[in-house]
Amino acid sequence: MAKPTRKPSLPLLGEAATQLRSRPGRRRDSAQPNLPLDPMPARIEPCLALLKPRPPKGPQWTYEVKWDGYRLAVHIEPSGVRILTRGGHDWTERFPAILAEARRLPVSTAILDGEAVVLDSQGRSDFGMLQQSLGGRGGKRTSRDSIFMAFDLLYFDGHDLTGTELSARRHLLEGLVPAGSEDAIRLSEEVDADGEQLLRVACEHGLEGIIAKDRNSPYRSGRLGDWVKIKCVQSDGFAIIGYEKSTASFGGIGRLLLAARQGNELIYVGGVGTGFNERSASELREQMDTLIIAKSAVDTGRKRNAVFIEPKLVAEIEYRAWTHDGKLRHASYKGLREAADQASVYEVP
Structure with a gap:
């Protein structure tokens, strides 16, 4: 079937019905420099999410699933690729x-910018599985099961994007890492939904929570409120200050004794006796027994x-609430945080 003849477009006419023509520009001077490129930073301190009890409201907020893994920055350069932890340690080969x-x-x-995770059979990130794939805290194993959930783009083809609003950074990221990929680098997709409704669905599906981000904000290092995290279940880092022995428990650990930070001191916040398996308890006991002291530091x-x-080991503890006297309720052990992950101890308000 022959294609219909396309009519030529009408010329743009001015007020006097005369065709408008552009003025010829000057030829570019070959000696004139191109647009300057921004030097690529060796490292950028990450933007951190501020914990809030409820999702923020307003059209400027966009939402993502909260991933439970290790925060990483993937640096791509002509000389090669570097994968840095939140604390700046080079974990490229891992x-x-x-x-x-x-x-x-x-x-x-x-x-x-993103998070290294290991997904369970339901597609949920599992911090314990990630740690096991890396050989436990202090382990040197390479993790072939980990994938990288990318949620921000800080530098792109010679240009620093940290001063650009999030919506523009995400637009470029989505062109680089398409949605729906099944590769080892995947896009952490934005979810267009009401924050309260999304949180409820996330909790029903056993996810850790959601992240809200101000789509108009530049990328600012630190915990300044541009990003907000809302958790289904509380999960924070606590210093291990000892353990109660038990002959009936994995690794002989009846209960871990935990501490939080209050000002410049540590205070006792109770213990945890669940969440261990034979392997994690054995590895934990081995590390604790190298740090034994005669008297409690707290x-x-x-x-x-x-x-x-x-108090040199930081455990990630999941819990439901606090008792009236400042102890953790319904606590469960999730794993040890790596020093390279800048493990922080929960600070009591």
């Missing part, structure tokens, strides 16, 4: 699948059959 996929991305220079009251350690 994530071979993410490294290989970063090399395949169609870009010459970039810094991607006032725990009278404890029978307790072993005290230096």
